[in-house]
Amino acid sequence: MKSVLSIAVFLVSLAAFAHDTPKSNSQRKVFFTEPADGAVVTSPLKVKFGMKGMKLCQANIAPKNKKCGHHHLLIDKGAIASGMPIPQDEQHLHYGKMQEEAEIKLPPGKHTLTLQFADYAHLSYGENLSATITVEVKDSTAAGAAPAAGATGSGAPAAPGK
Numbered sequence: 001m002k003s004v005l006s007i008a009v010f011l012v013s014l015a016a017f018a019h020d021t022p023k024s025n026s027q028r029k030v031f032f033t034e035p036a037d038g039a040v041v042t043s044p045l046k047v048k049f050g051m052k053g054m055k056l057c058q059a060n061i062a063p064k065n066k067k068c069g070h071h072h073l074l075i076d077k078g079a080i081a082s083g084m085p086i087p088q089d090e091q092h093l094h095y096g097k098m099q100e101e102a103e104i105k106l107p108p109g110k111h112t113l114t115l116q117f118a119d120y121a122h123l124s125y126g127e128n129l130s131a132t133i134t135v136e137v138k139d140s141t142a143a144g145a146a147p148a149a150g151a152t153g154s155g156a157p158a159a160p161g162k
């Protein structure tokens with residue numbers, strides 16, 4: 001009886017110890033600071049990139065700091081698996097000059113924007129270093145061009161001459 005109890009105590013303390021492992025990657029992340037998720041916007045729109053626990057470095061130059069990279073904006077595409085190269089096309093925009101914001105054009109309607117961080121060689125850091133929001137782009141043709149002013153006609157000719 002006594003030994004059963006002490007084994008139980010031992011197991012409990014072991015479990016507590018096992019839980020104590022630190023080492024979480026939750027300190028590293030990327031996120032949109034603008035626009036907000038679900039925002040209704042007009043095109044072109046400004047997009048701002050935020051980041052924590054990583055550093056920016058230029059594309060195509062092997063860095064000393066391995067925890068660096070550059071932002072990518074994926075339009076209507078999901079995050080890219082860790083270690084996979086990020087395509088270069090109009091739905092995968094690279095910001096290899098360490099840009100922290102961009103202005104993009106989008107057609108009207110709902111769109112998904114994914115911010116994906118990747119290393120200098122454009123290899124993805126995976127879903128943990130990505131963020132996805134949706135935006136709704138309003139049709140901007142409703143800008144109401146004011147009609148040309150003045151149907152004044154009459155063009156009074158010739159000052160009364162002398």
Ligand SMILES: [Cu+2]
Nearest residue numbers: 059094096122
């Ligand atoms: Cu890239």
